[in-house]
Amino acid sequence: xxxxxxxxxxxxxQQALQQQTRTPTPSGLRYPSNKKTIYDRNINRTKTSELSRxxxxxxxxxxxxxxxxxxxxxADLEKRLNNQGYPLGLKLLDLLLLRSTVPSTPPTTxxxxxxxxxxxxxxxxxxHLFARPADALERSAANPAEYMVTxxxxxxxxxxxxxxxxxxxxxxxxxxxxxxxxxxGAGFRTEGVSxxxxxxxxxxxxxxxxxxxGKTIFLIKFAPEVLEREEVMGKGG
Amino acid sequence: MSYYFAIVGTKDNPLFExxxxxxxxxxxxxxxxxxxxxHMNQFIVHSSLDIVEExxxxxxxxxxxxxxxxxxxxxxxxxxxxxAKFLLLHNPDxxxxxxxxxxxxxxxxxxxxxFPRHPTPSTSSRGSTYGTxxxxxxxxxxAVEESIKNFFVDVYDAWVKTVxxxxxxxDGVVRSPVFRxxxxxxxxxxx
Numbered sequence: 001x002x003x004x005x006x007x008x009x010x011x012x013x014q015q016a017l018q019q020q021t022r023t024p025t026p027s028g029l030r031y032p033s034n035k036k037t038i039y040d041r042n043i044n045r046t047k048t049s050e051l052s053r054x055x056x057x058x059x060x061x062x063x064x065x066x067x068x069x070x071x072x073x074x075a076d077l078e079k080r081l082n083n084q085g086y087p088l089g090l091k092l093l094d095l096l097l098l099r100s101t102v103p104s105t106p107p108t109t110x111x112x113x114x115x116x117x118x119x120x121x122x123x124x125x126x127x128h129l130f131a132r133p134a135d136a137l138e139r140s141a142a143n144p145a146e147y148m149v150t151x152x153x154x155x156x157x158x159x160x161x162x163x164x165x166x167x168x169x170x171x172x173x174x175x176x177x178x179x180x181x182x183x184x185g186a187g188f189r190t191e192g193v194s195x196x197x198x199x200x201x202x203x204x205x206x207x208x209x210x211x212x213x214g215k216t217i218f219l220i221k222f223a224p225e226v227l228e229r230e231e232v233m234g235k236g237g
Numbered sequence: 238m239s240y241y242f243a244i245v246g247t248k249d250n251p252l253f254e255x256x257x258x259x260x261x262x263x264x265x266x267x268x269x270x271x272x273x274x275x276h277m278n279q280f281i282v283h284s285s286l287d288i289v290e291e292x293x294x295x296x297x298x299x300x301x302x303x304x305x306x307x308x309x310x311x312x313x314x315x316x317x318x319x320x321a322k323f324l325l326l327h328n329p330d331x332x333x334x335x336x337x338x339x340x341x342x343x344x345x346x347x348x349x350x351x352f353p354r355h356p357t358p359s360t361s362s363r364g365s366t367y368g369t370x371x372x373x374x375x376x377x378x379x380a381v382e383e384s385i386k387n388f389f390v391d392v393y394d395a396w397v398k399t400v401x402x403x404x405x406x407x408d409g410v411v412r413s414p415v416f417r418x419x420x421x422x423x424x425x426x427x428x
Contacts, residue, residue: 038398039415090319090407094397097299097318110318112297185319185407187293233294 044099050131057159064160064171074169078194082177089181096124111186114147114222114230121179122149129178130155145191145227147220149179150198152212170195172216179218189223239268240428241278241326242420244396246408249286252321253411253420254279260425270328278310282324285312289322299393300386303376311376315389317396319407323389329374384427391423 031037067080097110111117122134130151140146154172162169172195180193198215238259244252256268256278270278285305292301293316305312309330315323375381399405399416 037415038402039395039413039419041398043394043397087406091401094318094400098393098397108299109297110299110316112294116297187320229294 043095053155053158056155060156060171060174061159063174074166077169078173081171081173082180082193085174085177085179086181086184089178089183090185091181092125092128092178093182093185096120096128113233114188114226117183117186117188118147118149118220121182125178125182126151129175143221145222145224147222149218149220151175151216151218153214154195154216157214157216168197170197170216172218176218179220183220183222188226190226191221191223193218193220195219238264238428239270239328239330240424241268241270241282241328242392242424243279243282243324243326244411245282245286245322245324247320248408249283250408251279251410252408253416255417255420255424257421257424257428259428261428266421266425269330271330278326281307281310282312282326285314285324286322288312289314289316289324293320300389302382306376309374311374313376313382313385313389315386315393317393319400321396323392323396325385325388327376327385388423388427391426392420395419395423 063084064081067084068077071077071080111120118137122137126132126134134149135152136148136150138148138150140148151172154175156172156175157170160171162171176193176195180190183190183193196217196219198212198217238261239256240258241254241256243254246252256270258264258267258269260266284307288305289301292304299316299318301314301316303311304314309328311327313325313327315325317323395416399411399413405411
């Protein structure tokens with residue numbers, strides 16, 4: 001009897017099975033003990049909830065140590081740091097757009113041109129990451145596709161002394177990864193964002209370089225199609 | 238009034254889709270697409286991506302309002318900072334199918350479960366014979382635009398929370414039932 005049930009009894013059982021599969025099973029999803037998922041948290045943080053510098057420095061040193069394992073050279077190490085920062089930029093773009101507007105009013109704009117995007121990076125993004133805007137924003141005279149963001153004393157380099165044998169290494173490659181993520185996310189493909197020291201021991205700069213020994217320039221090089229679009233849009237609008 | 242909501246990634250890949258009906262004026266929140274037209278929704282929304290790309294760089298607004306129309310299906314669009322596209326198809330037809338309305342939880346997870354025997358894509362032009370005439374519906378009316386905007390903004394809030402997850406990668410499909418519940422909640426509230 002149990003091996004061969006009558007067809008009339010089999011049908012309701014099948015239907016019950018179908019209903020079971022149709023209703024979403026809650027067992028797959030685990031809730032935190034306080035029953036609050038990330039969707040229940042407020043996305044707007046108060047200004048006081050900042051991370052301590054010590055915690056950041058400790059974490060960042062570990063990140064560099066992790067990236068430094070089995071690297072072939074400085075370029076490779078910087079590339080790894082860049083890759084660590086990249087997803088951060090993608091996430092921060094949406095988050096900061098949502099937050100930058102006045103609370104209770106929804107976000108209405110997104111950067112569609114190069115200049116608003118760079119202003120977003122140098123003010124909104126920098127303020128969020130380092131609690132101050134970037135020190136300068138320039139366009140390269142030699143190449144119109146290149147823009148330079150200057151930070152006189154990047155927080156990421158504050159507690160880092162670079163060994164003499166790899167003196168050209170700049171840990172701000174992590175920040176350039178974040179910038180690259182923001183540009184890419186907004187639809188401005190770049191041919192790479194890189195961090196460079198500003199002429200250390202450069203005789204021509206003289207006292208200026210001494211005043212800001214950690215001065216770093218982030219070189220943003222946009223892809224040709226971005227400039228092309230910019231030109232077309234500039235004509236239309 | 239029936240709605241079909243889809244989130245499309247940067248590579249024109251669908252990340253999330255959801256089907257629902259109006260909750261205003263005593264609506265029960267169940268989508269009442271005509272069974273033979275339901276499978277067209279995905280095609281209609283996908284074809285409107287061309288229009289999105291045309292207007293994407295024109296203005297810096299996130300809410301692009303009503304951008305496309307196919308018979309009585311209207312498409313509204315919202316762009317996030319990372320250029321994920323929120324597309325909402327709204328169809329004012331309010332006919333009452335005899336048996337085709339599935340419960341929303343089942344229909345949303347697999348919108349194209351029942352294929353019609355005779356797909357007739359042009360039937361939506363006859364929408365005026367069913368219930369409220371679609372000609373009286375104006376997708377650019379301020380009240381309609383405002384309520385759709387509110388819906389998008391609510392979803393955007395939940396979307397950013399999804400994106401902030403360290404386990405979420407760009408253009409990844411969103412499977413979270415909590416996110417779906419959030420979209421449902423926003424739909425109940427505003428549409």
